Amino acid sequence: MTHDAASPPYLQVDDLRVRFSTADGEVRAVDGVSFGLHRGRTLGIVGESGSGKSVTSLAVMGLHDPARTKISGAIKLGGRELVGLSDGEMRKLRGRDVAMIFQDPLSALHPFYTVGRQLVEAYRTHHSDASKAQAKQRALDMLDRVGIPQPDRRFGQYPHEFSGGMRQRVMIAMSLMNDPALLIADEPTTALDVTVQAQILDLLADLQREFHSAIILITHDLGVVSQVADEVLVMYGGRAVEHGTVAQVMRGPQHPYTWGLLASIPSLHGDPEVDLKPIKGNPPSLINVPAGCAFHPRCAYAMKPEPCAGQVPQLLAVQADGHRVACHLPEQQRIDTYTDEIAHVGVAQ
Amino acid sequence: MTEALLRVRGLTKHFAVRQGAIGAKAAVRAVDGLDFDVHAGETLGLVGESGCGKTTTGRMLVRLLEPTAGSIEFQGRDITTLGRRAMRPLRQDLQIIFQDPYSSLNPRHTVGKIVAMPLEVNGIKPAGGVKARVQELLELVGLNPEHYNRFPHEFSGGQRQRIGIARALALRPKLIVADEPVSALDVSIQAQVVNLLRDLQRELDLAFVFIAHDLAIVRHFSRRVAVMYLGKVVEIGDRADIYERPRHPYTKALLSAVPDVTAFGEQRQRIRLTGDVPTPLNPPSGCRFRTRCWKAQDVCASEEPPLVAREGSGQQVACHFPEPVGVVSEHVSEVAA
Numbered sequence: 001m002t003h004d005a006a007s008p009p010y011l012q013v014d015d016l017r018v019r020f021s022t023a024d025g026e027v028r029a030v031d032g033v034s035f036g037l038h039r040g041r042t043l044g045i046v047g048e049s050g051s052g053k054s055v056t057s058l059a060v061m062g063l064h065d066p067a068r069t070k071i072s073g074a075i076k077l078g079g080r081e082l083v084g085l086s087d088g089e090m091r092k093l094r095g096r097d098v099a100m101i102f103q104d105p106l107s108a109l110h111p112f113y114t115v116g117r118q119l120v121e122a123y124r125t126h127h128s129d130a131s132k133a134q135a136k137q138r139a140l141d142m143l144d145r146v147g148i149p150q151p152d153r154r155f156g157q158y159p160h161e162f163s164g165g166m167r168q169r170v171m172i173a174m175s176l177m178n179d180p181a182l183l184i185a186d187e188p189t190t191a192l193d194v195t196v197q198a199q200i201l202d203l204l205a206d207l208q209r210e211f212h213s214a215i216i217l218i219t220h221d222l223g224v225v226s227q228v229a230d231e232v233l234v235m236y237g238g239r240a241v242e243h244g245t246v247a248q249v250m251r252g253p254q255h256p257y258t259w260g261l262l263a264s265i266p267s268l269h270g271d272p273e274v275d276l277k278p279i280k281g282n283p284p285s286l287i288n289v290p291a292g293c294a295f296h297p298r299c300a301y302a303m304k305p306e307p308c309a310g311q312v313p314q315l316l317a318v319q320a321d322g323h324r325v326a327c328h329l330p331e332q333q334r335i336d337t338y339t340d341e342i343a344h345v346g347v348a349q
Numbered sequence: 350m351t352e353a354l355l356r357v358r359g360l361t362k363h364f365a366v367r368q369g370a371i372g373a374k375a376a377v378r379a380v381d382g383l384d385f386d387v388h389a390g391e392t393l394g395l396v397g398e399s400g401c402g403k404t405t406t407g408r409m410l411v412r413l414l415e416p417t418a419g420s421i422e423f424q425g426r427d428i429t430t431l432g433r434r435a436m437r438p439l440r441q442d443l444q445i446i447f448q449d450p451y452s453s454l455n456p457r458h459t460v461g462k463i464v465a466m467p468l469e470v471n472g473i474k475p476a477g478g479v480k481a482r483v484q485e486l487l488e489l490v491g492l493n494p495e496h497y498n499r500f501p502h503e504f505s506g507g508q509r510q511r512i513g514i515a516r517a518l519a520l521r522p523k524l525i526v527a528d529e530p531v532s533a534l535d536v537s538i539q540a541q542v543v544n545l546l547r548d549l550q551r552e553l554d555l556a557f558v559f560i561a562h563d564l565a566i567v568r569h570f571s572r573r574v575a576v577m578y579l580g581k582v583v584e585i586g587d588r589a590d591i592y593e594r595p596r597h598p599y600t601k602a603l604l605s606a607v608p609d610v611t612a613f614g615e616q617r618q619r620i621r622l623t624g625d626v627p628t629p630l631n632p633p634s635g636c637r638f639r640t641r642c643w644k645a646q647d648v649c650a651s652e653e654p655p656l657v658a659r660e661g662s663g664q665q666v667a668c669h670f671p672e673p674v675g676v677v678s679e680h681v682s683e684v685a686a
Contacts, residue, residue, distance in 0.1 A: 048535040048536060048537060049535055163625045164625075165625055166625070193398035193399055193562070193626070194398065194562070194564070194603060194606045194607055195398065195602060195603060195606045195621075195622045196625060197606065197608070198605075198606035198608070198619075198621060198622075199621060199622075199623075201608065202621065220535070220536060221608065222536075222610045223607065223608035223609055223610050224608045226608065226609065226610045226611075227608040227609070228608075250610055260537055261536055261537065262610070263540070264536050264537050264539060264540035265536060265539075265540070265565065265610065266543070266565045266566055266568065266569030266570075267565060267569075267610075267611060268564065268565050268568060268592065268604070268607060268609055268611075269609075269611060272568055272569050272588065275544055275547065276540040276543060276544055276569070277540070278537055278538070278539075278540035278541040278544060279537035279540075280541075282505045282507065282508075282538070283535065283537075346540075347565075347609075347610040347611055349611075
């Protein structure tokens with residue numbers, strides 16, 4: 001993460017907190033998350049359902065309902081503070097400076113309008129002086145760029161006439177219409193078959209090189225993150241528990257939750273007779289997050305009651321440059337435990 | 350080798366549909382002539398992308414769908430056309446676990462009732478009483494037996510999947526068809542359920558047909574693996590053969606498409622298939638994979654390659670131009686620039 005270290009990151013999130021009030025109580029969906037991301041870099045945010053990974057990205061997009069959401073902290077995009085922006089101001093940014101690719105393109109595209117009409121609309125929203133012909137040309141260029149054959153013919157078709165992989169390409173084309181500096185992809189390949197997923201991941205990597213955008217890739221799939229991301233942020237119970245380069249997090253993870261994820265996934269190459277080492281129990285409810293470290297009830301190494309069940313561990317730098325971990329265990333003990341107990345299980349082997 | 354527990358020959362399922370403005374009759378050839386055996390205590394993994402027919406196959410095996418053609422022999426007996434009544438005693442030995450732990454449990458029944466249902470339907474009265482047997486089953490799958498009176502909504506996804514497993518085990522089956530049993534679950538919970546199934550297999554000597562799209566999970570769980578494409582098995586063999594020495598181009602491409610946690614920073618040898626899987630309404634002539642295959646020749650369009658063992662290898666492959674025997678699939682380890 002020495003990349004562009006001198007210049008400030010394009011996206012800087014500081015102590016982001018997102019809370020929803022519900023009938024059952026207040027949901028602390030994101031609870032003090034901080035990270036920075038430079039242009040040209042991809043950050044993978046990993047976590048299981050309810051870890052706060054999608055909520056974090058929706059906050060960056062300003063897509064939460066203000067009536068029932070409390071957002072605090074800072075989200076700076078190209079130096080501009082997004083928290084507290086009005087709807088109108090946010091709308092000007094959205095699609096132009098930051099765009100999003102959703103998991104399910106069928107529900108993210110309007111079924112009654114042709115793909116071309118939706119692409120043109122996305123462009124003209126931010127380029128009010130562009131003629132229809134210019135917008136159409138831009139749409140055709142983008143469809144071609146994302147690898148859709150016969151863009152002229154496809155332009156006039158409806159979303160249902162596309163296959164799953166082609167539909168996701170349309171979503172990507174739409175997100176690129178205004179050349180955004182930050183692209184957020186929320187599980188962009190989860191709904192796709194593995195051979196089509198490989199095509200889409202290659203495409204995203206190519207486009208990033210070409211457009212030099214920053215990408216946040218939200219996924220539960222550590223394989224996808226390893227292939228595409230430069231950095232990884234692991235979330236649990238609404239907090240960041242580990243952050244570092246892909247090599248640091250995948251090859252020398254220091255948080256017991258990250259260990260649990262790696263030891264839970266079978267490997268394509270390791271010894272299939274070695275049993276997986278699952279994390280016991282279930283992820284916490286965000287209405288009632290355990291005190292102290294949110295992971296302590298499931299952690300085999302927790303020091304109870306103090307400090308793990310009493311104090312929230314801070315995300316602190318470890319010896320390796322740029323690697324941060326939120327865990328009360330001493331660093332040397334974490335390194336030893338990983339080497340002795342985890343490094344031969346699941347995909348960690 | 351002992352006689353197979355399950356013997357499948359020429360298994361076929363065509364769904365009739367109407368197509369186009371005049372509603373012309375057509376058939377979706379979902380499964381088109383499968384042959385495989387499953388032995389007692391063994392797991393056969395069925396792997397493939399959406400639409401390859403793996404779920405349809407699983408449902409036919411437990412007779413939830415009627416095959417269009419072909420035969421299913423279970424313990425030496427042809428069960429392909431048995432009626433409901435004749436099938437009933439066999440259902441004790443042949444069970445299924447479903448993908449979705451939400452829709453496969455009746456929300457109005459207690460867990461106790463759900464797990465006891467197979468006993469009740471089959472008129473089985475366990476020695477210690479139904480309740481004791483159900484509690485024993487709940488304990489076996491790692492649930493609290495005290496939760497006998499709770500309803501499905503009180504359980505998490507992983508726990509619900511355990512309830513489905515307890516129900517499948519109630520009749521002490523010999524073979525369980527597990528259709529994507531973990532794909533709806535979070536990663537950490539997937540591993541819990543996979544370990545549970547492995548423990549149960551060791552303890553109870555169960556055979557499994559394990560259906561999944563996740564190649565790593567199939568490898569972890571199955572000694573033998575069949576790779577399906579558009580309703581056909583394209584390659585079948587031992588785990589090590591399929592994963593280390595794949596001979597069918599599709600198997601190779603599928604394996605090289607899996608994003609691998611252990612391979613970041615390296616450029617593996619990658620095969621990128623273009624396009625999507627063709628529709629089973631009108632599959633390509635000859636070899637069904639030929640439209641996406643980089644090795645395809647004229648013969649691939651005119652002749653369908655049979656699934657056969659070649660050159661003394663136990664691995665069967667349906668391809669006119671298979672990869673040579675014993676060639677370990679290379680992983681080029683250049684550090685990416």
